[in-house]
Every structure is written in C-alpha cells, then in structure tokens.
Amino acid sequence: MTVARQDFLVDLRAVRFAYGEREILRGIDLSVRRGQVVAIMGGSGCGKTTLLRLIGGQLRASAGQVVVDGADLAGLSRAALYGLRRRMGMLFQFGALFTDMSVFDNVAFPLREHTDLPPELVRALVLMKLNAVGLRGAEALSPAELSGGMARRVALARAIALDPMLIMYDEPFAGLDPISLGVIGQLIRRLNDALGASSIMVTHDIHESLEIVDYVYFVSDGRIVARGTPDEIRASDDPFVHQFVHAEADGPVPFHYPAPSLAASLLGEVGA
Amino acid sequence: MSGVIGFLRRVGSRTVDMVWRLGFATRFFGLVLLYSGQSFRRLHLTIREIYFAGVLSLLIILVSGLFVGMVLGLQGYETLQRFGSSDALGVLVALSLTRELGPVVAGLLFASRAGSAITAEIGLMKVTEQLKAMDMMAVSPIARVVAPRFWGGVVSMPLLAALFTAMGILGGWLIGVVFIGVDDGAFWSQMQAAVDFRYDVMNGVIKSIVFGVAVSLIAVFEGYDCTPTAEGVSRAITRTVVSSALAILALDFVLTSFMFRGQS
Amino acid sequence: MSRTVLDLWVGFFVVIGAAALLFLSLKVGSFSGFNSSNTYVLQAPFDNIGGLKVRAPVKSAGVVVGRVAEIRFDPATYRAVVSFSVDARYAFPRDTIATILTSGLLGEQYVGLEPGGDVDMLGEGDTVMITQSAVVLEKLIGQFMFDRAAE
Ligand SMILES: Nc1ncnc2c1ncn2[C@@H]1O[C@H](COP(=O)(O)OP(=O)(O)OP(=O)(O)O)[C@@H](O)[C@H]1O
Numbered sequence: 001m002t003v004a005r006q007d008f009l010v011d012l013r014a015v016r017f018a019y020g021e022r023e024i025l026r027g028i029d030l031s032v033r034r035g036q037v038v039a040i041m042g043g044s045g046c047g048k049t050t051l052l053r054l055i056g057g058q059l060r061a062s063a064g065q066v067v068v069d070g071a072d073l074a075g076l077s078r079a080a081l082y083g084l085r086r087r088m089g090m091l092f093q094f095g096a097l098f099t100d101m102s103v104f105d106n107v108a109f110p111l112r113e114h115t116d117l118p119p120e121l122v123r124a125l126v127l128m129k130l131n132a133v134g135l136r137g138a139e140a141l142s143p144a145e146l147s148g149g150m151a152r153r154v155a156l157a158r159a160i161a162l163d164p165m166l167i168m169y170d171e172p173f174a175g176l177d178p179i180s181l182g183v184i185g186q187l188i189r190r191l192n193d194a195l196g197a198s199s200i201m202v203t204h205d206i207h208e209s210l211e212i213v214d215y216v217y218f219v220s221d222g223r224i225v226a227r228g229t230p231d232e233i234r235a236s237d238d239p240f241v242h243q244f245v246h247a248e249a250d251g252p253v254p255f256h257y258p259a260p261s262l263a264a265s266l267l268g269e270v271g272a
Numbered sequence: 273m274s275g276v277i278g279f280l281r282r283v284g285s286r287t288v289d290m291v292w293r294l295g296f297a298t299r300f301f302g303l304v305l306l307y308s309g310q311s312f313r314r315l316h317l318t319i320r321e322i323y324f325a326g327v328l329s330l331l332i333i334l335v336s337g338l339f340v341g342m343v344l345g346l347q348g349y350e351t352l353q354r355f356g357s358s359d360a361l362g363v364l365v366a367l368s369l370t371r372e373l374g375p376v377v378a379g380l381l382f383a384s385r386a387g388s389a390i391t392a393e394i395g396l397m398k399v400t401e402q403l404k405a406m407d408m409m410a411v412s413p414i415a416r417v418v419a420p421r422f423w424g425g426v427v428s429m430p431l432l433a434a435l436f437t438a439m440g441i442l443g444g445w446l447i448g449v450v451f452i453g454v455d456d457g458a459f460w461s462q463m464q465a466a467v468d469f470r471y472d473v474m475n476g477v478i479k480s481i482v483f484g485v486a487v488s489l490i491a492v493f494e495g496y497d498c499t500p501t502a503e504g505v506s507r508a509i510t511r512t513v514v515s516s517a518l519a520i521l522a523l524d525f526v527l528t529s530f531m532f533r534g535q536s
Numbered sequence: 537m538s539r540t541v542l543d544l545w546v547g548f549f550v551v552i553g554a555a556a557l558l559f560l561s562l563k564v565g566s567f568s569g570f571n572s573s574n575t576y577v578l579q580a581p582f583d584n585i586g587g588l589k590v591r592a593p594v595k596s597a598g599v600v601v602g603r604v605a606e607i608r609f610d611p612a613t614y615r616a617v618v619s620f621s622v623d624a625r626y627a628f629p630r631d632t633i634a635t636i637l638t639s640g641l642l643g644e645q646y647v648g649l650e651p652g653g654d655v656d657m658l659g660e661g662d663t664v665m666i667t668q669s670a671v672v673l674e675k676l677i678g679q680f681m682f683d684r685a686a687e
C-alpha cells in the first residue's frame with residue numbers, strides 16, 4: 001500500500017506516551033486516510049482513550065510525531081491548535097454533556113461559540129442533529145434526565161454539530177441496545193460519507209464495527225499488534241485477532257492489570 | 273532520630289508543596305485575567321454567575337446582617353449605658369459594621385455559601401470531563417467557565433457586604449431605638465457625625481472588594497485544580513472554605529493596619 | 537430558569553446593593569472631608585497638642601468648620617505645628633485664637649477657633665499666631681494638688 005503522506009488526515013509515527021513513570025504507548029504507527037472510518041480496538045486500559053487525546057492535542061507525545069491535516073501538533077501554538085480543533089468532533093467515553101444546560105443547549109453550544117448564526121438557523125441545525133440520533137423529542141430535557149445511552153447519543157449530536165472533518169468516537173456503542181447500536185453504527189458511516197469527513201472509532205464491539213469500518217487497528221501493550229481491512233480481520237489467524245473476535249478469556253491480551261501473581265500478593269499480605 | 277528526620281521531611285515537603293500551589297495559583301490568576309474579555313463581551317455569562325453567587329446568597333446575608341446588628345445593639349447598649357453614653361449606640365454599631373464586621377462576616381458567609389458552590393460546580397465539571405470536552409471543542413474552559421464565575425463573585429461580594437452592613441445598622445436601630453428607647457435623633461446624628469464616608473464607608477467597601485477577589489480566586493482555583501474524583505471535590509470544597517476564611521482574616525489585618533494606622 | 541427572570545433577579549440584586557451603598561454614604565456616613573477644592577489650609581503652632589489627632593474636627597462656636605490635616609513637630613522652635621483645612625465659606629480675622637479643647641471631660645480633642653476683630657482675613661497657608669495649648673489632665677491635677685499643698 002503506497003499512499004502519499006498528504007492522503008492521510010491523521011498520521012501517527014512512532015508515538016510514545018507515558019503518564020509519569022508508567023509508559024502507556026510504546027511506539028504507535030497509525031494513519032487515517034481521508035474519508036475512511038477507522039476502528040481502534042484493544043483491551044480495557046490499553047490506552048485507546050489516551051490515543052484519541054493525543055490526536056486531539058490534549059496530551060503531548062513524549063516521542064514521535066502526531067500529524068493532523070498536515071500539521072505537526074507538537075509545533076502548534078494554542079491558537080492554531082484551537083483552529084484545528086474547531087474542525088474536529090469528539091464523542092467522550094462518558095458523554096461529558098454540560099450538566100447546567102438542556103439537551104438543546106448542549107448541541108447548540110459549539111454553534112453558538114464558533115458561529116454567528118441567527119437563532120432560528122441554530123435551532124434548525126440542532127433539531128436536525130438531534131433528529132439524526134433519534135432524540136429530537138428530548139430537546140428540553142436536562143442531561144440528568146437522560147439514560148446513559150441517550151446521553152451518549154446527545155453527545156454524538158454535539159460532536160457533529162459543526163460538521164467536522166475529523167470525528168473521534170470513544171466507545172459510541174457502550175450502553176446501547178441492539179437496535180440503537182445498529183442505527184448509530186449506520187449513522188456513523190453515513191455521516192462520515194455525507195460530510196466527507198474521516199472518523200476514528202474506539203470500540204469493543206467487533207462484530208458491529210466490522211460492518212461499517214474501512215480499517216481496524218488492534219492495540220496491546222502500547223503497540224499496534226494487528227491491523228487490516230474487515231475482510232482481512234475476519235480471515236486472520238493472528239492470535240490477538242482471534243481472541244478478540246471470539247471473545248476468549250485466555251490469549252495474548254491480558255485480562256489483568258500488570259501485577260505480581262495473586263498467590264504472591266496474598267502471601268505477602270499475610271507475611272507482612 | 274528517624275522520627276525527627278521524618279518530621280523534618282514532612283515539613284519540607286509540605287512547604288515545597290505550598291510554594292508550588294501558590295505559584296500555580298498566581299499563574300492561574302494571570303490566565304483568568306487574560307481570558308476575561310469574554311466575560312464582559314458576553315455579559316449574560318457573568319450575569320448568570322452573579323445570580324448564583326449574589327442573588328442566591330441574599331437571604332443568608334440579609335438575615336445574618338440583621339441578627340449581627342441586633343446583637344451589637346443589645347451588647348453595645350449594655351456597655352455604653354454604664355458610662356451614660358447610650359446615645360453613642362449608633363456610632364458603635366455603624367463603625368463596627370462599616371469598618372470590620374460588614375466586610376469580614378459577609379466575606380465569611382460568602383465563602384461558605386457561594387465559594388463552596390463555585391468550587392463544587394467547577395470540580396464536578398472536571399470530574400465528568402466537561403472541561404476537557406469544552407477544551408476539545410476549541411472553547412477555553414478558563415474563558416467560558418472560570419472567568420465568568422470569578423467576575424460574578426467579584427461583583428457580588430461588595431454589594432453583599434454593603435447589604436449586610438446596612439441590614440446590621442437597621443438591626444441595631446431596631447433594638448436600640450425601637451425596643452430599648454435610645455433617642456432616634458441622637459442615634460442617627462451622632463452616627464453621621466462620627467462616620468466618615470471616605471474614611472470609614474469607602475475603606476469598608478475596599479475591604480469587601482479585596483475579599484471578593486480573594487474568595488472568588490480561591491474558589492475557582494480549588495475547583496479547577498481538584499483531583500477529579502468525588503473525594504477530591506469534597507476536599508477541594510473544604511479547602512476553599514478554610515483558605516478563604518484564613519485569607520479574609522489575614523487580609524483584614526493587613527488592610528486595617530494600612531487604612532486605620534495611628535488615626536482616630 | 538429563563539434568561540429574563542435571571543436578568544430581573546440580578547437587576548433587583550444590583551439595585552438593592554446600590555441602595556445599600558447609598559444608604560451607607562448618605563444616612564450613615566457624611567462627607568466630612570470637605571472637597572479640597574473649596575477649602576483653604578491654615579497653620580497654628582502649639583506648645584502642646586495633648587491628644588489631638590489628624591482628622592479631628594475644627595470648630596467655631598461649636599460648629600464644625602474644618603478638619604485637622606496634618607500634625608508635625610518643628611525642630612527649630614520645638615513646637616507642634618497643626619495644619620487644618622477650613623471650609624472656604626468661612627473666613628476668620630487675622631487675630632483669631634486657636635485653642636485645643638476637649639469635648640466633655642474625657643471626650644475627643646478638637647481645635648476651637650475664636651474670631652477676633654481684625655479687618656484682615658486669614659488666607660490660604662496663613663498661620664494663626666495666637667494659640668492656646670491643650671489642657672493636659674495630669675498637669676492640671678498636679679497643679680491642683682500642688683496648690684492645695686501650698687494652702
Ligand atoms: N490521568 C491519568 N493519570 C495516570 N494514568 C492514567 C491517566 N489516565 C489513564 N491512565 C492510565 O493509562 C492507561 C490507559 O488509559 P485509557 O483511558 O487510555 O484506557 P482505554 O484504553 O481507553 O481503556 P477503556 O477501554 O477501559 O476505556 C490506563 O491503564 C490508566 O491506568
């Protein structure tokens with residue numbers, strides 16, 4: 001696959017990142033071509049949210065390059081970074097809706113902050129976005145009155161309010177029933193194509209995502225351990241991929257956070 | 273021996289910690305001022321915060337002001353009449369309120385009513401990643417969330433202190449003149465003769481402005497700086513109330529010694 | 537809560553806050569420090585000012601006509617020089633006597649001005665030449681006891 005670098009909207013090269021002493025990412029190479037929907041998968045706590053934060057410029061890589069739309073994030077001023085972020089949308093893992101505003105105001109927030117559109121137009125746009133996630137009737141509710149899945153859908157509507165060029169979804173399917181899950185999955189794909197945007201999706205739902213994405217990365221232990229198109233993934237006999245696709249407890253992806261063995265911990269406790 | 277070293281180490285790390293936080297707070301103050309433009313250009317953001325900091329504190333301020341004034345009236349009369357100068361009750365009540373009790377007590381009430389609420393709100397926004405989400409939407413949380421709350425507090429505090437003082441004087445009047453029977457004319461005229469606008473009233477107002485800045489800054493800083501957990505927020509709220517109280521009392525001492533040094 | 541209700545409340549709050557400030561400045565306090573534009577400054581040397589303080593009132597016939605602005609020690613004459621500002625509406629003759637008096641037995645001390653009969657009036661920066669020092673209670677008591685002893 002030989003593609004010119006400028007075809008990539010997002011391009012991570014040998015990115016490393018550590019929270020304090022603990023290194024989370026140890027050399028990630030990942031790229032998203034314009035117009036693609038890319039899924040990132042990996043065990044819980046392996047650093048997927050961290051990866052999205054790096055792409056959004058909220059965290060700085062300790063080594064390597066993060067390039068978004070041709071700009072190396074490390075060299076950007078705050079103003080330039082904010083300029084770039086206006087063209088990004090992010091769905092946070094826990095929604096992160098503004099609790100002091102109604103659903104309507106939440107979705108209207110980016111529009112009001114960044115545009116001078118007249119109120120009627122803002123209203124029309126917001127209702128369109130809410131309609132897309134099936135919550136037009138909930139515009140007057142406060143975030144406290146929403147279920148987890150509804151909150152995530154509102155957050156999704158907010159993330160796409162400004163028609164961004166890059167949309168990042170942190171676990172868009174968590175807490176959704178199978179029906180909404182299918183609808184949201186299709187929505188993500190359609191939005192991406194309609195807006196001419198590119199999307200990065202962190203998810204655990206391998207079967208749903210294989211239906212809609214163009215490319216999949218598997219992250220484990222701070223590295224990309226497998227990658228490929230959905231067809232390649234389905235046909236893959238890579239142990240990681242196999243473990244994921246078939247949801248096996250035993251395999252290369254560790255279920256436990258790094259620790260001494262349970263027996264050793266318990267004995268140590270008694271001995272102390 | 274190791275106990276002494278451990279103690280010294282704790283003192284040392286505490287000190288280093290405090291200096292760090294002080295530095296952070298100063299830098300944060302600079303940032304808040306730098307990003308204040310929006311709070312004035314989009315006035316409704318600040319007006320909303322004046323509502324939460326000021327209007328919602330009205331009741332407690334008015335009621336406490338009235339009671340503090342009534343107690344001053346009772347105690348002041350009790351003491352003054354021993355020297356046969358109960359006519360000076362107005363002076364005593366007005367001077368103690370305008371110079372000290374008004375700004376200080378209103379500041380303490382403001383810190384525990386509005387300051388803690390500001391810390392809690394910002395802290396919870398941090399816990400639920402609302403601040404990060406806002407930052408991700410290219411909206412600076414300091415400009416959009418912190419600065420309006422800061423200015424809302426700064427505007428509310430002097431008004432609350434003035435209301436507290438006025439209410440207290442009315443309370444003193446109620447007890448002294450209406451219930452005890454001190455002469456109404458003497459109460460007000462002696463007060464007017466002894467209380468100077470520039471010297472007493474204005475200095476009290478200046479104090480309340482300084483306290484407003486201090487409490488609002490502490491409140492927004494503790495909220496913004498808290499550890500993003502339920503426990504972290506609750507600890508930040510406690511710290512807001514405690515540090516605000518200490519700051520008010522210390523600043524009051526410093527300001528008093530500048531304002532009223534060696535004069536009447 | 538709708539924006540109008542919010543604005544209304546905040547407007548109400550600001551208005552009563554301003555009213556409280558107005559109450560404090562008009563009803564509780566007074567603008568004793570006359571505007572410096574319509575005052576003039578006089579000086580008066582005293583042998584002893586007792587407990588006179590800056591900002592103490594200056595009275596004539598019991599009416600406040602000014603305030604003490606500054607008190608300093610003159611090393612050349614070893615006397616205290618009191619500067620005070622007087623309301624420009626009132627003019628005093630050159631031979632006015634300045635006295636340091638006490639309101640009541642233990643009350644605050646103030647400067648009393650007793651006008652003379654000169655046709656020339658005191659102007660900005662002039663000095664009141666005839667002065668009478670404060671009565672120091674300790675001295676008075678001492679004198680009283682001395683006199684008693686002498687009898
Ligand atoms: N603020 C932080 N400070 C220190 N360590 C952190 C911080 N945030 C995350 N971590 C650590 O970084 C690792 C990766 O976190 P991250 O949130 O990226 O995981 P994730 O892949 O999104 O997991 P999940 O699928 O459960 O959401 C975790 O092991 C976590 O312990």
Ligand SMILES: [Mg+2]
Pocket residue numbers: 048049050093170
């Ligand atoms: Mg995550």
